[in-house]
Structure formats: C-alpha cells, structure tokens
Amino acid sequence: MGVAEVSEDRISEVLLTPEQIMARVAELGKHVSEDYAGRKLILVGVLNGAFVFLADLIRAISIPLEVDFVAISSYGAATRSSGVVRIIKDLEKSVEGKHVLLVEDIIDTGLTLKLSYIVENLKARKAASVKICTLLDKPSRREADVHADYVGFEVPDKFVIGYGLDHNGLYRNLPFVGILREDTDISTRPECAGE
Ligand code: IMP
Ligand code: MG
Secondary structure, rough: EEEEEEEEHHHEEEEOOOOOOOOHHHHHHHHHHHHHOOEEEEEEEOOOOOOHHHHHHOOOOOOHHHHHEEEEEOOOOHHHOOOOEEEEOOOOOOOOEEEEEEEEEEEEEOOHHHOOHHHHHHHHHOEEEEEEEEEEHHHOOOOOOOOOOOOEEEOOOOOOOOOOOEOOEEEEOOOOOOOOOOOOHHOOOOOOOOO
C-alpha cells in the first residue's frame, strides 16, 4: 500500500499532482537561477513545512547557493494576532552581503512572517536583499501585508496537506498536495505557526 492510499480517507481532493508540482518547481528554479546569476545567494527555509519544497527547489537552481533554516513559533491564533511570534531557531550562517531568498511552504494570513519581523531582521544583519518564495499562496486569507516575490501556486481557502504541509504533524510525506476533508477538526492544528 502506497503513502497516498494510507491517507486517502482524509483527503477530499488532490489539488496538485507530483508532476504539476515538479514542473512548477523547475520553472521557479529557472527564474531564481536567472534573477540571481552572479550574486551570492542563500536560501533560508522556514521550518518545518518548507523542507520538502526547499529540497526540490535547490536542485532546480543551477547557480551556486547556500542553504540555512529558521523556525518561527507562535502560540495559537489568539496570541498570534496579539503579536507574540518568536524566532525559535536562528540561522547558523551569516547573511551579510548575501541575497536571501526566504522559502515558505504556504503564506496564509501572512501574520507569521509579518509579526516575526524576519525580513527586517535579515535586513538588519546586512543581507544584500531579502525576497520571499512560497510554494503556495492563499491570498484570500491575508491579514498582514505580506507579498511573495515567487509563488508556486495560488490555492483556495481550504486546509491543504502534503508535500511538507501537515495536519497535526501528519501527511508531510504525501507526494502531492491535497485538500483535507472538511469534517476533519482543524482546530487541533499544531500551535507552532512554522509547522
Ligand atoms: P500564516 O497564516 O501565513 O502566518 O501561516 C502560518 C503557517 O501556518 C504556514 O507557514 C503553514 O505552516 C501553516 N498553514 C497555513 N495554512 C495551512 C494549510 O492550509 N495547511 C497546512 N499548513 C498551513
Ligand atoms: Mg510554514
């Protein structure tokens, strides 16, 4: 039995097939390679959700690059809107003089990126530039003024899982992006915004 079959009962629809994802990741990689040619590039993945996308994206980029990770935490939606968002895992590398591409799995409300001041933080560490690349964008849910420079796919206002995205820590291993069945209790989502 494959992974897809194991989780099939929790998925109402396959939104993006592995083939669609890989084709789009190849295009994004090509754009990034062109846009950053001749520049010092560092990709910063936002843990945990971005790690699958990041792993494929770097292999679609043909120019030299470094990789690092951050983890951002919030303590649930209520505290998040009150601004309690922390960087719980910092970069290992210096970004001084480097062009940073922040890699996210999905931008939903945008509050995690906004309230963590991650972009301002990277700029304060003298990054040459900071841009955002997200696999998925849910613009209909946006509450904070966050704009992604590279977007894989726009998705509807549904809870999606797979290809790094989880529900309660599960389903990250699905090779596709699917819509979680409506009768699943998403109020039990992990409290870590970076999840
Ligand atoms: P924000 O609302 O833009 O702050 O999104 C915070 C984080 O919540 C994202 O980086 C994801 O890790 C997670 N998230 C938001 N929407 C979904 C979803 O539909 N499926 C799985 N995770 C999600
Ligand atoms: Mg995330």
